[in-house]
Amino acid sequence: MVAPIQNSKPDPSGEMPAEISGLRMTKQRWEVYRLLVGQRDHPTANEVFIRIKDRLPNISLATVYNCLEALTQHGIVRQVNFDREPSRFCPNLEEHGHFHDKKSGTIHDIVFKPGVNLADVLDLPAGTVITDIEITLRGELPTS
Amino acid sequence: MVAPIQNSKPDPSGEMPAEISGLRMTKQRWEVYRLLVGQRDHPTANEVFIRIKDRLPNISLATVYNCLEALTQHGIVRQVNFDREPSRFCPNLEEHGHFHDKKSGTIHDIVFKPGVNLADVLDLPAGTVITDIEITLRGELPTS
DNA sequence: ACAAAAATTAGAATAATTCTTGATCGCAGG
């Protein structure tokens, strides 16, 4: 099922809103959110921690983990896992998968062709309730 | 009707072969392989360790990890990850995904409907080479 | 402003996995 287009996420370059999706904003959560939306390269918690020090020099790694968990649990960002590598975080809420390019090590969002619904192509027992889907591909993108 | 298996895997109840897919068999590797093929419930390394002690009381956990890695790297079994939970191992080599039933905590293999090819329903740049696909669903299976 | 609740911090603790080191095995050649 495709999530309805989000109630337009707050502009990361504007003022900090009081809350997002029911999650009370704090300086730290707002900066983590801004950073994720601004740099959509699926950073790890530690990468967020390093990058965010520019703006919040005293933030702790534990707080970065706390913020990421809060944002994730309120459906504001998505946690993405590749094998047993450190979790990465993604502000793209639309149903999509991830392509891990072996050559460059980069991660790219991938979407279904229009009109395709994953549940329709899988052989599942009638009545199955799907709450979450994760698709990960590995390979090489064509040299651009 | 069962789809033909690519490389007819050795019968786990027969004699230990000298090798499987180029991997030299040892007592430990063979028992790990037998256990996975015999109990297709996607055990973790630790669960394999516990269960295998019946037959190899002196095996170490490190050896179980070594065996699982060797079997995985030779394409004899598949490593499956759910979020950051301990890796699980699966002897089903056919292209398939995994469904994690929240109610029972069990994991079930899922396959595409006949004739469906995942690459055909994804919006990928022409020329993309896919070497590996992982599909994970979470939800609830109908009460049977 | 004050009490209560929530968030942050720093560092300790946890847990899956990997690494290190030394012992052991299996086998090929003498």
Added chain:
DNA sequence: CCTGCGATCAAGAATTATTCTAATTTTTGT
């Protein structure tokens, strides 16, 4: 049959992402 040699195994230490703990700070509601 011995001897070496490379691969494997065992035991425990080390690593590392993440979570927990306890104390402090910030925010909220009255």
